[in-house]
Amino acid sequence: MVLHPSLKNCLWLSCVLRAPKAGFRSTASGALIIQSVSNDVYQNLAVEDWIHDHMDLEKRQVLFLWRNSPAVVIGRHQNPWQECNLRLLRQKNIKLARRRSGGGTVYHDLGNINLTFFTTRKKYERMENLKLVVKALKALRPQLDVHVTDRYDILLDRHYKISGTAAKLGGTSAYHHCTLLCNADRFVLSSVLKSPYKGLKSNATPSVPASVKNLFEEDPTLTSEMLLDAIAKEYATLHQIDHHITLINPADEMLLPGIKNKTKELQTWEWVYGKTPKFSVSTCLNMVYKGSVLDVKVNMDVKHGRIEVCHIDLPEQWLPPALYSKLVKSLTGSKFCPNETTTLATTLLGVCPQDDELHSRWNLLCENMIMLM
Amino acid sequence: VCVHRVRSCSSIRFIKSKYVCVFDKSALKFSHQQRLFRTSAVSCGQIVQFKLSDIGEGITEVTVKEWYIKEGDSVSQFDSICEVQSDKASVTITSRYDGIIRKLHYSIDDIAFVGKPLVDIEIDASKGVASEEDVVETPPMSHDEHTHQEIKGHKTLATPAVRRLAMENNIKLSEVVGTGKDNRILKEDILNYLAKQTGAILPPSPKAEIIPPLPKSETVPAAPKDKARKIPLPVSRPIVFSGKDKTEPVTGFQKAMVKTMSAALKIPHFGYCDEIDLTQLVQLREELKPLAEIRGVKLSFMPFFIKAASLGLLQYPILNASLDENCQNVTYKASHNIGVAMDTEQGLIVPNVKNVQVCSVFDIASELNRLQSLGSAGQLGTSDLTGGTFTLSNIGTIGGTYAKPVILPPEVAIGALGKIQVLPRFNGKGEVFKAQIMNVSWSADHRIIDGATMARFSNLWKSYLENPASMLLDLK
Numbered sequence: 001m002v003l004h005p006s007l008k009n010c011l012w013l014s015c016v017l018r019a020p021k022a023g024f025r026s027t028a029s030g031a032l033i034i035q036s037v038s039n040d041v042y043q044n045l046a047v048e049d050w051i052h053d054h055m056d057l058e059k060r061q062v063l064f065l066w067r068n069s070p071a072v073v074i075g076r077h078q079n080p081w082q083e084c085n086l087r088l089l090r091q092k093n094i095k096l097a098r099r100r101s102g103g104g105t106v107y108h109d110l111g112n113i114n115l116t117f118f119t120t121r122k123k124y125e126r127m128e129n130l131k132l133v134v135k136a137l138k139a140l141r142p143q144l145d146v147h148v149t150d151r152y153d154i155l156l157d158r159h160y161k162i163s164g165t166a167a168k169l170g171g172t173s174a175y176h177h178c179t180l181l182c183n184a185d186r187f188v189l190s191s192v193l194k195s196p197y198k199g200l201k202s203n204a205t206p207s208v209p210a211s212v213k214n215l216f217e218e219d220p221t222l223t224s225e226m227l228l229d230a231i232a233k234e235y236a237t238l239h240q241i242d243h244h245i246t247l248i249n250p251a252d253e254m255l256l257p258g259i260k261n262k263t264k265e266l267q268t269w270e271w272v273y274g275k276t277p278k279f280s281v282s283t284c285l286n287m288v289y290k291g292s293v294l295d296v297k298v299n300m301d302v303k304h305g306r307i308e309v310c311h312i313d314l315p316e317q318w319l320p321p322a323l324y325s326k327l328v329k330s331l332t333g334s335k336f337c338p339n340e341t342t343t344l345a346t347t348l349l350g351v352c353p354q355d356d357e358l359h360s361r362w363n364l365l366c367e368n369m370i371m372l373m
Numbered sequence: 374v375c376v377h378r379v380r381s382c383s384s385i386r387f388i389k390s391k392y393v394c395v396f397d398k399s400a401l402k403f404s405h406q407q408r409l410f411r412t413s414a415v416s417c418g419q420i421v422q423f424k425l426s427d428i429g430e431g432i433t434e435v436t437v438k439e440w441y442i443k444e445g446d447s448v449s450q451f452d453s454i455c456e457v458q459s460d461k462a463s464v465t466i467t468s469r470y471d472g473i474i475r476k477l478h479y480s481i482d483d484i485a486f487v488g489k490p491l492v493d494i495e496i497d498a499s500k501g502v503a504s505e506e507d508v509v510e511t512p513p514m515s516h517d518e519h520t521h522q523e524i525k526g527h528k529t530l531a532t533p534a535v536r537r538l539a540m541e542n543n544i545k546l547s548e549v550v551g552t553g554k555d556n557r558i559l560k561e562d563i564l565n566y567l568a569k570q571t572g573a574i575l576p577p578s579p580k581a582e583i584i585p586p587l588p589k590s591e592t593v594p595a596a597p598k599d600k601a602r603k604i605p606l607p608v609s610r611p612i613v614f615s616g617k618d619k620t621e622p623v624t625g626f627q628k629a630m631v632k633t634m635s636a637a638l639k640i641p642h643f644g645y646c647d648e649i650d651l652t653q654l655v656q657l658r659e660e661l662k663p664l665a666e667i668r669g670v671k672l673s674f675m676p677f678f679i680k681a682a683s684l685g686l687l688q689y690p691i692l693n694a695s696l697d698e699n700c701q702n703v704t705y706k707a708s709h710n711i712g713v714a715m716d717t718e719q720g721l722i723v724p725n726v727k728n729v730q731v732c733s734v735f736d737i738a739s740e741l742n743r744l745q746s747l748g749s750a751g752q753l754g755t756s757d758l759t760g761g762t763f764t765l766s767n768i769g770t771i772g773g774t775y776a777k778p779v780i781l782p783p784e785v786a787i788g789a790l791g792k793i794q795v796l797p798r799f800n801g802k803g804e805v806f807k808a809q810i811m812n813v814s815w816s817a818d819h820r821i822i823d824g825a826t827m828a829r830f831s832n833l834w835k836s837y838l839e840n841p842a843s844m845l846l847d848l849k
Contacts, residue, residue, distance in 0.1 A: 077456075104461070124429045167461060168462065176462075333622060342755055343758070345755055347632050363755045367754070
């Protein structure tokens with residue numbers, strides 16, 4: 001494997017990426033292998049978007065290799081509340097990203113590698129890509145029992161999922177990306193992918209849980225670098241190109257004009273949470289107040305990540321009716337987000353009578369509501 | 374034959390799409406019709422059924438997940454229409470036509486079938502119908518370079534609206550860098566190109582600089598003056614501004630601010646400002662910073678400001694009070710829960726340090742660290758954000774000297790601290806020295822607090838900070 005981080009290479013890469021349709025005639029390549037130098041999930045997803053939108057894949061196909069620091073990535077049409085433990089993510093500072101392809105939720109860390117196969121829509125062929133990965137694995141370690149299922153998963157020992165797949169098709173181009181578990185933190189993986197939120201009803205794409213295993217557990221001599229290299233080699237052989245990987249910096253606006261905006265968009269609340277398909281929350285808060293337990297039924301409809309409708313079934317006069325209706329009115333239209341709810345709740349409290357009893361009831365109710373988010 | 378049919382049936386809306394929307398096989402045949410369509414003068418719009426194209430891999434059905442348009446919206450070619458999903462693949466369906474959406478054949482979560490109609494689009498026939506392929510080549514025409522923007526082998530993608538804009542501005546599409554999907558040229562690209570061409574305000578364009586030569590009989594010395602007067606003003610290029618007003622509802626943090634500030638408006642504010650010489654405090658903090666760091670705490674100036682305020686409140690408890698809604702009763706709060714205004718990504722939040730009256734400067738510093746890290750992570754709880762009795766806002770970290778802070782109900786006073794500046798001041802001996810000066814701006818509720826009280830509190834606070842050793846006498 002040869003890496004060319006020279007200036008000459010940058011200019012060449014720039015030409016390849018920028019002026020595809022001007023009939024750029026290169027010497028050999030029908031394909032290109034690139035690897036991201038960044039571990040930021042948003043930057044890497046932005047590179048995928050950029051290639052999808054701007055590169056002419058008719059003349060050359062692309063294989064993009066990338067790894068992320070700890071992050072949970074949900075599919076385009078999924079519900080993050082349903083898929084993962086958002087509280088835990090916030091505590092552990094694990095990023096949440098929504099990708100543009102379909103499919104289910106995955107946990108990424110540096111022990112997981114991502115492969116994206118870019119082709120034209122006509123040449124979109126997921127099975128072939130996965131077979132290439134399996135071929136690469138077997139070439140590296142012939143004794144590995146790995147095979148592709150018809151659900152586009154790769155299984156180890158016929159049982160453990162080591163790779164999940166998703167795809168995105170646009171106007172003229174398409175991409176198929178998949179993960180490969182080398183040495184990810186399985187403990188964190190299973191704890192963040194377990195949602196604590198109850199009473200959610202939605203038509204969002206659900207994830208299909210599976211038993212997973214790291215390739216490292218099967219063969220401790222394997223590293224992420226070795227796997228990346230093996231796959232690149234196999235791809236290079238198939239496309240009859242040089243086995244060399246070009247490094248790409250997702251923060252380089254000169255090389256990838258418009259990439260900063262794409263990265264920013266992927267990080268907005270409107271994209272990550274706001275794109276959640278409409279869902280409803282129907283649950284019961286068990287509030288412990290002065291020795292007794294209050295069962296408070298809560299019903300909310302959430303659309304575009306914002307509370308459309310909110311019903312809280314409190315015992316009569318538990319809170320002054322005027323204040324209660326102010327709370328419901330405030331929540332309606334605001335984000336289904338603990339931070340925003342806390343701010344609204346505390347502000348409302350500031351402008352109402354200074355009664356300790358009232359304050360403690362209010363705080364209790366608000367804290368319980370926030371637990372739902 | 375097909376064309377004739379269309380012409381004669383101009384008043385009937387076409388539902389049968391056989392002649393209008395065909396698949397790849399008859400694309401060749403179609404392109405001839407396309408040209409004819411362009412030049413024909415059919416008056417009304419035709420309804421075209423836009424069918425769901427092949428997804429690949431033998432997939433026959435997909436689920437509709439999101440609509441980007443609704444009935445009645447106008448769309449341009451290449452605009453996104455909807456997002457469908459099939460077996461882990463998410464597909465963006467883009468429009469092949471310019472027109473108005475007349476009917477959506479599916480709702481969200483319905484199953485859509487490949488080859489069946491997805492939406493009905495009413496096409497303005499004078500604009501012409503695009504060929505079946507996604508990449509559009511405008512047919513070469515005999516005259517006028519601007520209408521055929523095809524350079525040898527180079528396809529330029531642009532919607533008719535964009536092409537018109539280019540033509541109106543005498544721009545060759547081949548010279549414009551497209552930043553849209555598939556390198557498509559967008560309206561923004563034309564505008565950027567224009568901006569570059571026109572420069573700042575008055576560009577000397579080659580055409581405009583051609584000054585008609587003066588007849589020789591005219592006075593030659595006057596020529597320079599004439600030339601000066603004749604500086605060409607570029608009138609021909611219209612400065613196109615494509616920005617649009619954006620209206621959004623007030624929600625979330627802004628809503629909270631609206632509520633708080635509307636309530637604050639009811640409070641009659643008065644202000645009192647002063648400058649504090651922090652030279653000694655700056656030195657003290659430098660000495661104490663490493664000690665705090667050893668204990669794992671970052672020490673800023675705020676803990677000192679907060680503690681000094683609390684000491685001041687012990688002498689002037691009315692500033693730590695609350696007036697009830699009817700202005701009948703004043704409640705003197707026992708706890709000094711001093712709020713610290715924080716600027717976060719979402720906006721202004723004010724968590725408070727509880728019971729400062731029994732906290733040491735170090736305790737306050739450590740609590741501030743905790744609140745700051747929770748604040749920046751967006752994880753502050755209700756207890757941290759409620760129960761405040763007095764607030765300090767360190768706007769100086771961003772900048773500014775004097776301010777006019779707004780009291781946060783149900784409190785009755787607030788202080789805004791400006792930035793620390795190094796300024797020349799006179800000492801007791803009349804010598805000029807370098808002083809570290811910070812300005813403070815107080816606002817108080819004039820219904821229960823008078824100017825004298827505020828001034829005396831401020832003087833006391835100032836004296837503690839200007840001479841930190843004096844705090845030792847009154848520390849509890």
